[in-house]
Amino acid sequence: MGSIGRRGAVAAGIAALVVPLTVALGGTPAQAASCSTSTGPNQKQVEKFLGRPVDGKQSAADCKAIRAFQTKHGITPTIGYAGPVTWGVMDLMNKQKAAGKTPNKAGKCPTNKGRIACVDLTRQLSWIQDGKKLVYGPVPVRTGRDKYETRTGLKKIGWRHKDHVSSIYDVPMPYSQFFDGGQAFHSVGVSMWNPPGSHGCVNMTKTAAAKYWSLLKTGDDVFVYGRKPGT
Missing domain, CATH: 2.40.440.10 (L,D-transpeptidase catalytic domain-like)
Structure with missing residues (x-):
């Protein structure tokens, strides 16, 4: 037309x-397939958002839940790390819900x-x-x-x-x-x-x-x- x-x-x-935003986490490449064992700077907030036990420590179950969220919304690297990009998306969702x-x-x-x-x-x-x-x-x-x-x-x-x-x-x-x-x-x-x-x-x-x-x-x-x- x-x-x-x-x-x-x-x-x-x-x-x-x-192409989804890539966040460098200690030099880990975006295509990394391994699940992060590191506790992220937004660990507690992410755990709370996902309904996980809020202890501020990364676990295999935490990583699995975070990776599922990242995969669903195209957040990379998809390694289950509770970093600022992942938390930023969750925080935005909370603000949208509050509207x-x-x-x-x-x-x-x-x-x-x-x-x-x-x-x-x-x-x-x-x-x-x-x-x-x-x-x-x-x-x-x-x-x-x-x-x-x-x-x-x-x-x-x-x-x-x-x-x-x-x-x-x-x-x-x-x-x-x-x-x-x-x-x-x-x-x-x-x-x-x-x-x-x-x-x-x-x-x-x-x-x-x-x-x-x-x-x-x-x-x-x-x-x-x-x-x-x-x-």
Whole structure:
């Protein structure tokens, strides 16, 4: 849909499947298959999050549980180490859960625009509201990584393409709704907590992206605010 030049511009903001963030742990390579026996700096927090006995000491069972979490969300190296990247994902999940059904409690997303899609980069959450009424969400999202940040401010959905595919990267972008040049809401097939993030788009699960597609239309407002951790 559209000219090659237009689709090429879209590709600049595409949220492609990414190479997960690698964290060097004492020189251990990202592809290491062994399970870490080392106690991590965030051991107690990670143990508590996973429902493990909180003793602050790494065990084989701790490592197995941490590795399962890392594998699920694409956190590397997947060696079961309770480091800052793994804990950062868990801490973000806790903050998202705390938002409950009042994501705009602080009133940072405008309530005088009628229907609007809100994107909180700090908590990696998005929702749709109409005035002060919550219409849908909040749902976790995956926004732009460092140097590819999702741009903040008040925007509008300019165009939509349900079955969009990047002409440069040949990456599917289902349910695309473009609100700032090549930056768009669209679904992806990776975890919403997969670091380091997108190339600027607001990634969503297929369920959330399809719901946004049904609730929004061209011309609707989008408000992006905050700052993603690590950017």
